[in-house]
Amino acid sequence: MLVFVLNAGSSSLKYQLMNPVIKKVFASGICERIGIDGVLKHEYGDGKKLVINVPMPTHKEAISAVLSTLTAGEGKVIDSINDIEAIGHRTVHGGEEFASSVLITPDVIETMKRLSPLAPLHNPANILGIEICQELMPGKPNVGVFDTAFHQTMPDYAYMYALPYEMYTKHGIRKYGFHGTSHYFVSNEARAMLEKKQNTRIVVCHLGNGSSVSAVLNGKCIDTSMGLTPIQGLMMGTRSGDVGAGALQYMMAKENLTIDQALDIMNKKSGILGVSGKSSDLREVLEGMQNGDDRCRLAVDMVAYIIKKYVGSYVAALDGIDALCFTGGIGENAALIREKVCAGLDSMGLVIDPVKNDRRSSAARDISTNGSTARIFVIPTQEEYVIANDTYNIVSGTGR
Structure with a gap:
């Protein structure tokens, strides 16, 4: 077809x-x-x-x-x-x-x-x-x-915000998550690479201009970093990710901003671009860091640190981990980000192999050491294939 x-x-x-x-x-x-x-x-x-x-x-x-x-x-x-x-x-x-x-x-x-x-x-x-x-x-x-x-398999305690409950019943204000086709594809590829379909605990890091992390238990999402909209969660190309409501209010008061102007800043002028002052493209920021630009260094460190925090929290939510997956333009190509995210995660069973990590390839691969009790995978995402395959299954009546 x-x-x-x-x-x-x-x-x-x-x-x-x-x-x-x-x-x-x-x-x-x-x-x-x-x-x-x-x-x-x-x-x-x-x-x-x-x-x-x-x-x-x-x-x-x-x-x-x-x-x-x-x-x-x-x-x-x-x-x-x-x-x-x-x-x-x-x-x-x-x-x-x-x-x-x-x-x-x-x-x-x-x-x-x-x-x-x-x-x-x-x-x-x-x-x-x-x-x-x-x-x-x-x-x-x-x-x-x-x-x-x-992400609709998330339990209520994971997707609800601690706002008055009426905000959910009246307006549907809750965490929804995004990049679902990518998280679905990568987590299932990881299960195949693990040769394990049951009791699988997988964390997927979809890292690109837009980025998100998900915790996947036995093939079903139990939590994800993006929320009601794609602005929540990780620091991204131009999106701020998590920012306290008090900081938003304070910025609005000091800069005399409307809510729309503030959200425009958080969506289009923040993240890697806002911190580095150089670019929303991590490749250019990594180059700036190598040339001694301290704001570029700060942006790179923040990107990796925030991803690492989410990985750690999702390992806790999953009660352990079998595989940590990197995908997306940054996840598949930025060896330094993968190295920084995995540094110090030995106690969780995640030990990255520096030689495997630096080796470039367009294929799915394991970059963990032989002694790592959990695997670290780089898996190129195929969102278009998921869309095409779902379309075929629905039209032909076979289901996903």
């Missing part, structure tokens, strides 16, 4: 054309600068690449351009859009309503619209992508794969 995977953002969209049964990707790419001018970056075949400048005033023109590129010209990989059998959508916020991926229906779209205040930048764009695909490819089944779904 050919599945068209779509991740529609506010001004960009990523796509992939895949057969999840044989795990073959025929094409992938991204549309950028939607609403400004439009750039389509398309990869197909054995690493062939195209960059196409095409007007994209709206998402409709962007998706139309992708479908045209897939079916005609130099980047062609299929004869017709009729070859596409289903569309899988990355959908960000499913609230408590969606604990698994679902076939898109009018009721599902209405529920997503109702949940949009919880993800105002993401859900409307996701819905727009769904509706455009329904228009351009009528009759094709669409499936929504929610970032929050994997």
